[in-house]
Amino acid sequence: MTVQTSPAAATQQGVLVSTDWVAQHLTDASIRIVEVDVDTKAYAEGHVPNALGWAWDTQLCDTVRRDIIPKAKFEQLMGQSGISNTTTVILYGDNNNWFAAWALWQLKVYGHKDVRLMNGGRKKWIAEGRELTTDAPKVSPTSYKASEPDNSLRAFLPEVMKASAERAAQLVDVRSPQEYSGEILAPPGLPETCQRGGHIPGAKSIPWGKACNEDGTFKSVEELRALYGSAGITGEKPVIAYCRIGERSSHTWFVLKHLLGYQHVKNYDGSWTEWGNLVAAPVEKP
Amino acid sequence: MPKPEEYSERKTQLAGWAVNIVTYRLGTTYHTTIDNTNPGAWVVKAQGATKAEAESKAITEAEALLEKVKKSKPPTGCTSVPGF
Numbered sequence: 001m002t003v004q005t006s007p008a009a010a011t012q013q014g015v016l017v018s019t020d021w022v023a024q025h026l027t028d029a030s031i032r033i034v035e036v037d038v039d040t041k042a043y044a045e046g047h048v049p050n051a052l053g054w055a056w057d058t059q060l061c062d063t064v065r066r067d068i069i070p071k072a073k074f075e076q077l078m079g080q081s082g083i084s085n086t087t088t089v090i091l092y093g094d095n096n097n098w099f100a101a102w103a104l105w106q107l108k109v110y111g112h113k114d115v116r117l118m119n120g121g122r123k124k125w126i127a128e129g130r131e132l133t134t135d136a137p138k139v140s141p142t143s144y145k146a147s148e149p150d151n152s153l154r155a156f157l158p159e160v161m162k163a164s165a166e167r168a169a170q171l172v173d174v175r176s177p178q179e180y181s182g183e184i185l186a187p188p189g190l191p192e193t194c195q196r197g198g199h200i201p202g203a204k205s206i207p208w209g210k211a212c213n214e215d216g217t218f219k220s221v222e223e224l225r226a227l228y229g230s231a232g233i234t235g236e237k238p239v240i241a242y243c244r245i246g247e248r249s250s251h252t253w254f255v256l257k258h259l260l261g262y263q264h265v266k267n268y269d270g271s272w273t274e275w276g277n278l279v280a281a282p283v284e285k286p
Numbered sequence: 287m288p289k290p291e292e293y294s295e296r297k298t299q300l301a302g303w304a305v306n307i308v309t310y311r312l313g314t315t316y317h318t319t320i321d322n323t324n325p326g327a328w329v330v331k332a333q334g335a336t337k338a339e340a341e342s343k344a345i346t347e348a349e350a351l352l353e354k355v356k357k358s359k360p361p362t363g364c365t366s367v368p369g370f
Contacts, residue, residue: 038327038329039329039331041331045312045317046288046290046312049287094327094329095321095323095327095329096323096327098327123308126290126293126308126310127290127293127295127310129289129290129291129293130289130290131287131288131289132287132288132289132290132312133287133288176324177324184355187322187327187328188303188322188328188351188352188355189322189328189329189330189351189352189355190328207324209323209324
């Protein structure tokens with residue numbers, strides 16, 4: 001199977017596919033296409049033919065405690081989605097693949113070998129006037145065996161506190177400048193928020209959207225390297241990305257880990273809704 | 287299968303926020319989404335029989351929402367958007 005990538009982005013091979021490529025593989029039995037949106041009603045309005053839809057707020061998290069999807073539930077979700085351990089999973093979604101990246105990060109945490117993003121996401125598919133359907137695909141359930149969670153991809157609070165206090169890792173705040181400065185607590189219209197505004201001491205502000213072109217696709221590797229490099233994020237030191245609830249930082253995690261190939265990159269999914277609610281946690285406000 | 291047609295995208299300001307307005311027609315229905323891609327995307331969606339109707343509905347809803355967003359200094363209370 002050949003993956004179509006930008007000529008300038010050699011390292012993107014294997015993790016990104018174009019809308020053209022997806023259109024040519026809609027009925028490929030070795031592939032499962034899944035839409036994951038911020039707006040969980042978007043899938044029902046029309047989606048890529050043969051794509052399944054996953055809801056991030058009920059199917060990609062623990063619905064009792066705050067956590068990612070538990071391993072057993074993950075295996076169940078994958079099996080019910082007709083995904084085997086060898087299936088190529090193509091993820092896409094709205095908002096430049098925010099929650100598609102969140103899903104990809106979780107698939108990587110549980111060791112799925114071949115998972116990729118559709119470059120440009122739902123927006124590009126629609127802008128290109130490609131077919132949409134409201135029909136759900138027929139799925140033959142499979143048996144899926146997940147690996148134990150790979151926590152080298154995930155940062156928890158104690159590690160982030162150490163990173164902030166000792167500069168043991170570089171923290172990248174991918175929220176908007178207004179959230180970073182504490183001017184607002186959450187993007188307009190999004191409910192998950194916190195008691196205090198500002199950012200984790202030592203964090204650099206590199207909003208997630210700077211990694212994207214106008215059409216929703218990722219910038220070239222050269223542009224991305226320059227973007228992060230200008231803030232001193234070069235991959236030589238461990239990096240921890242965070243945002244508000246962990247979805248935008250999944251997007252940046254994907255860029256740093258898979259497009260730029262940095263070795264030690266973690267997503268702090270507790271993010272600002274954890275840190276900004278902690279009693280007595282240090283907060284930096286410019 | 288239907289294809290989205292008449293896709294349009296424009297940037298503007300609503301209640302002091304930069305937003306992106308996307309509209310397309312799917313079959314006989316126009317779909318409008320307003321998102322704010324700098325602070326992080328939020329979604330207001332509306333549908334209508336015409337482009338003007340869909341955009342008008344979406345803009346009205348978006349303005350009402352954005353006007354409530356507090357640019358605040360802590361302590362701020364529980365949410366940035368009253369009512370959520």
